[in-house]
Amino acid sequence: MTTTPTRTVIRVADRHDIPALTATLVEAFVDTPDAVWLIPDPGERRRVYQRLCPAILTHAMTSGTVYTSGDHAGAAVWLPHTAAGNPDPHHTALIDRIAGQHAPRFARLAAVLHHHTPHRPHTYLAYLGVAPDRQRHGLGTALLTHRHATCDTAGTPVHLVATTTDARRLYQQHGYYDTTPTPVHLPDGGPPLWPMWRQPHTRSRGTAPGRGRP
Template sequence: MGAGIRRAGPDDRAAVVRLLDEAFQHDPVSSWVLPDEARRREVHHLLMAAFLELALTEGHVDIMEDGSAAALWLDVPADPEDGDDDGPAQLRALVDPDNERVEQIAHLTAAAHPHGRAHAYLMLIAVTPDRQGGGLGAALIAPVLKECDRAGRPAYLEASSERSPRLYERLGFAPLGEPLRLPDGPLMYPMWREPQA
């Protein structure tokens, strides 16, 4: 772990959900999934809480000691077992039952996800809005990428804005295939990072 970074645990749930909610409230993908702004303010935190639980169960969460940034990682095996086909529907039922986009985003990202090699999946990285652009995100994920390099393990993510792929390219990620187009919505940019010497 880098200086000022620690592994999150169950006691950090509320603080990390608040951070994720704040950081992604106006993200293009969150705005597509929950297009009504008032409804997004009501239920977006439930979506972020579901992602956090998945990371705590199937990966890990790193946070800055001061709570200004958090990264949610999943450990993806080379040949994952068939997932829970009801997972996207359960997510929709938990977050916003009348909104098919909650379920749709889960199906679309799962279909775009690469298989065949074990990898670290950066599911979400959040930085408080007043600290964005200052290098906190890169500092937060650098220790995991160094560990990936030592282990010979690739990493994967989906960038959710037009400018973020350039930031990830500086960390060794490269575009992976065509962008994922959300129906009548924004693009997501799958990116892959081979381990580096």
């Protein structure tokens, strides 16, 4: 458990946190450009996301780690690169059932993400979501900083895919850089995505973080 200078407590989430975190993630992601591409109708999109987010959280708590704040206003979903590069077929089938008629779009998004997953070992930030009324107040930074400390100590790089320009700027402030020369666009005129990578930061004086190829 970590407490930031602003007294934000970050801890590992468990199954008892799923209802509260579902509400947070739905509000954080339901109107992002990739979500609109996946499900154009806003009412249908919200209904699907209300079923989708608990499934994602449950899977991540088994295959990886979910961190949250004391008030459940934010969540960071982390997976090992093996889980990101080799999706669980049972989880994929569950997502297909939840998505229903929209499953082909979810499959196309998953294929794009898989194509841009680096092969070298890393940890994968699958989702970083903060409730809209708590955004730009340092909670996303607190969630990132908490995990980065562990990654830096272990020498573990991080991979993620930013889905908005605001998210990309936040990640750049924390040492991430683009791994493609131009954004990756989803099919059929879909929105841009930015695959990104962060090298572990060393504590040695005068040593800059590396930018090894992912």
